Amino acid sequence: MISDQVIWASLPVPAFIIDPEDRIADVNSSGEGFLNASRKSVVGHPVWDQIAVDAPLEEAFTRAREQGTPLFVNDVDVGSGNRAPLQCALQIAPLLGHPGSMIMIVSPRELASRMTRGNTVKSAAQSAIGMAEMLAHEIKNPLAGITGAAQLLSMNIGPQDLELTDLIVAESRRIVKLLEQVEQFGNLSRPEFKPVNIHDVLDRARRSALLGFGADMTIVEDYDPSLPLAYGDPDQLLQVVLNLLKNASEAAGPEGGTIRLHTYFEHSFRLRRSDGSGHSLPLQIEIIDDGPGLPEDIRGDIFDPFVSGKENGTGLGLALVSKIVSDHDGWITAESVPGRTVFRLSLRRAPREAGQDKE
Numbered sequence: 012m013i014s015d016q017v018i019w020a021s022l023p024v025p026a027f028i029i030d031p032e033d034r035i036a037d038v039n040s041s042g043e044g045f046l047n048a049s050r051k052s053v054v055g056h057p058v059w060d061q062i063a064v065d066a067p068l069e070e071a072f073t074r075a076r077e078q079g080t081p082l083f084v085n086d087v088d089v090g091s092g093n094r095a096p097l098q099c100a101l102q103i104a105p106l107l108g109h110p111g112s113m114i115m116i117v118s119p120r121e122l123a124s125r126m127t128r129g130n131t132v133k134s135a136a137q138s139a140i141g142m143a144e145m146l147a148h149e150i151k152n153p154l155a156g157i158t159g160a161a162q163l164l165s166m167n168i169g170p171q172d173l174e175l176t177d178l179i180v181a182e183s184r185r186i187v188k189l190l191e192q193v194e195q196f197g198n199l200s201r202p203e204f205k206p207v208n209i210h211d212v213l214d215r216a217r218r219s220a221l222l223g224f225g226a227d228m229t230i231v232e233d234y235d236p237s238l239p240l241a242y243g244d245p246d247q248l249l250q251v252v253l254n255l256l257k258n259a260s261e262a263a264g265p266e267g268g269t270i271r272l273h274t275y276f277e278h279s280f281r282l283r284r285s286d287g288s289g290h291s292l293p294l295q296i297e298i299i300d301d302g303p304g305l306p307e308d309i310r311g312d313i314f315d316p317f318v319s320g321k322e323n324g325t326g327l328g329l330a331l332v333s334k335i336v337s338d339h340d341g342w343i344t345a346e347s348v349p350g351r352t353v354f355r356l357s358l359r360r361a362p363r364e365a366g367q368d369k370e
């Protein structure tokens with residue numbers, strides 16, 4: 012049996028115990044490194060003097076303490092007196108058997124679990140996509156001309172040259188398909204928010220996948236039947252799920268594989284922006300596949316446009332997912348090891364009464 016002390020000291024992430032008076036009761040060695048200060052010099056001091064979080068946490072923190080529930084805060088800048096702020100996720104939970112005490116783990120943002128924050132992701136994506144949209148528009152007309160000319164030519168030539176005109180036509184089609192995907196971005200309107208039964212969306216996506224690109228896959232449903240309605244645009248959410256299913260099917264290859272659609276409710280999951288605004292994202296939808304996993308070299312960038320691990324990929328599928336999720340004020344993360352890749356989508360729930368769009 013390994014002692015708690017050893018585990019505490021070995022934890023590779025900064026961890027703090029906060030006493031009922033908001034003082035640091037203990038800190039592990041990663042935490043000392045994070046603060047750049049020794050345990051002795053910080054224990055007993057008010058925690059929020061040592062750790063600066065640029066988001067108003069107090070209310071949520073107090074509630075978590077009073078209700079004995081965990082609190083997850085994503086995407087906040089966390090600093091200490093001695094270092095530049097670092098973008099982190101905070102995981103806070105009541106310390107079992109010590110009423111009023113909390114344990115807090117500070118994890119610097121992982122690469123693959125990219126938050127689809129309004130600004131940075133969008134603007135980087137947007138400039139690349141804006142450019143591509145313009146090009147798409149410009150290229151489509153001449154391309155139609157080229158295809159038409161090749162088809163005309165093919166009427167009057169021998170079979171050995173036919174192969175060449177067929178090639179022109181096929182390759183042009185491929186370009187048109189790419190251009191159409193690029194144009195999808197431009198055509199994407201603001202979501203029309205309404206209460207959505209997410210299981211209906213998943214069912215539609217599952218059925219259409221099984222009829223087409225996912226015909227070789229087994230898609231298992233693992234739903235929480237009591238899940239409340241989500242708040243979003245059903246067609247856009249369908250697009251998100253389809254893109255994720257398509258990637259999972261493509262990753263599996265011709266032998267097929269299994270995709271699990273998992274839904275659950277996690278009421279403590281909150282999105283908090285660094286400007287202090289925030290809301291809860293309690294509906295969780297996971298799309299889990301047993302394929303080979305995200306390619307090592309691109310796993311940090313998969314949500315960026317034009318990043319693809321496939322020979323014929325466009326790298327636009329997840330960029331579109333990311334844009335839609337961000338327009339929904341939602342959150343998407345990816346976690347992947349060979350044999351298990353999880354895309355988790357977190358959405359807000361429908362307001363209980365129309366017009367009551369808070370929380």
Ligand SMILES: Nc1ncnc2c1ncn2[C@@H]1O[C@H](COP(=O)(O)OP(=O)(O)O)[C@@H](O)[C@H]1O
Pocket residue numbers: 254258259262300302303304305306313318319320321323324325326327328329330352
């Ligand atoms: N479920 C998955 N399993 C393994 N790799 C994935 C999965 N989903 C996405 N990827 C990787 O992320 C890349 C980007 O995906 P995407 O944006 O949809 O573009 P595309 O599918 O056109 O390549 C894919 O090329 C693939 O390498």
Ligand SMILES: [Mg+2]
Pocket residue numbers: 254257258327328329
């Ligand atoms: Mg794709």
